[in-house]
Amino acid sequence: MNDLSKEDDAKLKEEKKLMKRGTELIKNEDYDKAIETFEKVRKINVKNATACFGIGIAQKGKKDYKKAIEFIKEAIELNPESPSAYYELGEIYYWKNEHEEAFKLFISAIEINPEYIEKLNEFGCIHIEQQEYDKAIEFFVKVIGINPRMDYINYNLGLSYFLKEDYKQARKWFEKAVELKPNNSQNQIQLGRTYGVMENLDLAFKCFTKALEINPKAIEALCHIGIAYLMIGERSKAIKAFNKTLELEHNHPKALYNLGKALGAKEGFK
Template sequence: MNKNEKGIELMQEGKWEEAAKIFMEAIEENPNDALTYINFGNVLSAVGETDKALVFFEKAIELDDKAGAAYYSAGNLYFENEQYDQAKNMFEQAMKCGLESSDNYFMLGMSLVQLEQPRLALPYLQRSVELNGDDAEARFQYGLCLAHQEFILEAIDQFKNCIELDPSHADAYYNLGVAYGYQEEEIQSLAMFHKVIEIQPDHLLAGYGIKLIEKGQAEQK
């Protein structure tokens, strides 16, 4: 087992200081290995040293401008810092370098969502779901984008899939209720809003939705 492998093992065990020590030794032994800089940057990121982590990701890119993992890790830091345009650029570059992971597609899509470009986000979120169908949050965000573009039936399918994967996802139930409302399916919509309140009693929008539907039903009687 080389030092990079040992360091990753320590990271997986949550032994951040020991992992950092191993990666620093590896850098001293081979200062031109981009992977070690990425790994050390990930340790720094995990313990909240984001500015320092970014320096190591930039150094990795300097050593290997095809290091997709460095762009991806840097993109995550920019996203966390709400620098969504920079994050988008990093995730795009990671993709150009051959990083075809569901996580990279998801984060690229989410960067575009934050930049209020849901139409552009749609294909990336779709690809993320195609690569990892068991990611409940990816399905939820894909469903939101579909709904935003008025693909209501397709959005309903994604919200249902999200709930199957995560039965406690209150926002998926809420948006499913809204989607049913657009389809004028009040019974299903009301049931979804009640499910939201069951999971999250202080969900104001679901509570308002219930009152609105029940008021409409009372007026019809």
């Protein structure tokens, strides 16, 4: 091996070492040191797209979105086939309320790697967790526009409407989720809850029964069958359902509460 080859080999080893270190620093949220480390990589190899992307992610972690956009865009120029770069850049634009640009980038990420639809789903669920139901609805409608065949996207759109107490729209999207994946017990349970709130108990019973066929230990299906029986005054059947629920989960709060209800008392499906 000549001196030039030895030098190149040493640089390559140092580049790999620094990349590993920078990635660890990002995971530990030590963003300043991560930036410093990735900059060292770029001095060795200015065309290292991953190092450029790493600086962008670190700047995003520091909430310096202007610099984050600058570096992630440069990373895309260096490697236009990186779905993570498009996705992360899309997130930044989304939080900047530039939703149209954000979804263009999300679509680019999904075109490269269709599995990124799952990351979009997780991202949209943040709005649900923060009780921002209108924002969640807007988000999931756009995701469905990208790919309407994912049951869990339709489910989360339905859940957003359900939590907003728009049960007519919730029913529509839960029915779509069930259509796409009928053997998912949670899809059946949530559609059943919606039917229950709308006092369509025959359909609610069918959904809960189907959920139990899919998963005999579907606790929420058992509990809501009990609630449905209470609503029609079938106290003994309700007690049986609640007891079965409590066998599976001893301190299930909804089952414990409804077990003590008087004959004829009505409980909702929320």
